[in-house]
Amino acid sequence: MTFNDLSSPLSALATRRSGKPRDLVAPGPDADQLARIVAIAARTPDHGKLAPWRFVTVGADRRDAFAALLARAYIAQKPDAGRLETEANDQFARQAPALVVQMSSPQPDSHIPLWEQELSAGAAGMNLLHAAHAMGFAGGWLTTWAAYSDVVRDAFGAAPERIAGFFFIGTPGRALDERPRPDMARVRTDWTPPR
Template sequence: MTFNDRTTPLSLLATRRSAKARDLVAPGPDEAELRQMLEIATRTPDHGKLAPWRFVVVPQDARDALAAALVEAYRAEKPGAGRMELDTMDQFSRYAPTLVVVLASPKLASKIPLWEQELSVGAATMNLEHAAHAMGYAACWLTGWAAFSDAVRDLFGAASERIAGFVFIGTPSRELEERPRPDLDRVVSTWTGAV
């Protein structure tokens, strides 16, 4: 299969494949391309027009600072952490030419349920990935420990916000491989109305 086949919109959707974040290298999107990706990401179903998401770009020249902050936060939470675990945090911070931290930024005073706002965050993140792939790059959506750390969240947002994901974007340095996909009949059924 040719992955991320941009011949038609349908072929792109049908062949979309993430890359491994650690395999993403230059070139990544330039400033104008990234802005366009983010604009596409915001064109997302959003009940109540609340924009319950935010996108924080972490440029290359801020990656040392991110690595230091992640290592410090990890060490503070896990004082017994070994060198390998800390190196993993450091490496995570340096993946890919482009990194966008997607935040769930719910409007808690709204009558729109939090659940619906969180669904919109997932949709916006997926749209960001689709935009990246449509522009000829590959993306990878990761969470992991950092996404659930309040100390890491505090780097990017307020206490009411959550990290929905770290979206790494760049060019895959190796061929993408398919991963198992669900058997459609296990996840799709027809409700006939019979009770």
């Protein structure tokens, strides 16, 4: 189901909006669609052809295990956590029909600067959201405390990898909000050579 004008690449780019993961409902992408979304995400600028990122899908049958992982990691980090905090983590693990965890996987021994590898990971995440949108879905890119937890990271990889984000994908359960966009006069200027 298409919720925006996707009749041209430019209108698809101009209409992409993030969906709040808690508002994303079925249908989500099926296995073939999700594989295609990830393959498109991998077509990103990548100096040195390192692919300094990777994608881990968390299937519906693995959401209970993911929720348990978040619970263990959060309690280890904050032993006095209250009921509302633990419920919020459980809801986080179970929102939206599809979940892709993107890892930033830098290669420290490469001559390619780490910063460029990290920029490539960010670009891959954005491509993932654009691909989901182009296929008629919405996506939300979240981090939260879990992206910075070594316990959670270690369940998906190992240092020097880091979690770039949790990408939730599904169909908007309500109209997507348009957020304020930057003032173009503030974020775009013409260069003037120094004197």
